């Protein structure tokens with residue numbers, strides 16, 4: 001066992017505090033990663049505050065991890081000491097179910113093993129990336145292209161793949177019109193990736209505060225959803241709407257913006273059920289869908305795509321002692337666009 005520095009939530013209601021945790025011995029198929037940067041995802045906050053269900057404390061979160069391989073197990077073939085690597089939202093899956101065999105371990109029918117707050121194979125609870133080191137099975141470790149620095153790689157491992165996967169699945173590209181709802185950590189990546197895929201991108205957010213950024217990231221236009229005229233102006237317009245907002249939205253209004261065979265896909269995760277009127281789906285044969293991160297192969301594809309197209313998240317680097325303040329700023333949407341923790345400060 002390796003004792004390493006980390007930042008953990010002691011309970012659902014207290015601030016995160018510095019601590020130490022144990023990492024398991026490096027098994028035959030494991031790699032030990034010295035973490036350099038870890039992104040802060042809204043899911044981290046939902047999780048430590050128990051908003052997605054009860055968890056065990058203390059809990060270390062963080063599933064946007066960039067670092068260097070410092071030790072490998074005897075059977076490891078995919079990675080070597082010194083490699084630049086990343087870890088995203090999952091660290092294992094059953095590998096036997098229909099979805100795992102199809103290379104879609106993010107949809108493992110037995111539930112993939114989350115990078116944090118999940119029951120690991122040895123029965124312990126997984127602890128995430130706000131830490132100096134992590135031990136991960138080699139099959140769930142991504143290669144970072146040289147063109148992507150560690151701090152930029154971290155947010156790609158959740159925000160990047162969560163938006164890339166639905167954009168790729170629903171064929172965003174030349175000739176398609178894509179709307180991105182909400183321009184936070186996920187939304188700003190969705191805009192950059194969809195634009196790089198060749199789609200015509202429109203940002204829909206409450207106000208026009210981020211309009212300049214949206215256009216700089218590749219959006220063709222930006223509309224305020226606080227303005228009722230927006231929903232008339234954009235009716236029947238989009239092939240794909242990627243909803244990154246984690247709060248409830250009036251779904252029927254957004255679905256009415258889809259053209260024939262259009263799809264609205266949710267990647268934001270509001271905890272409460274959302275009502276939808278089926279008649280809105282009848283019109284234009286619309287679909288309402290969900291999408292959950294991406295497979296390991298697709299995550300590698302996303303990293304290579306971002307390297308090739310020079311895409312990186314907008315980040316604000318913080319020291320570990322700034323994590324609690326950063327949480328408050330994420331909750332008030334006061335970050336452009338992703339906090340990344342320098343783990344040497346842990």
Ligand SMILES: [Zn+2]
Nearest residue numbers: 041043158159
């Ligand atoms: Zn995340």
Ligand SMILES: [Zn+2]
Nearest residue numbers: 094097100108
């Ligand atoms: Zn499975």
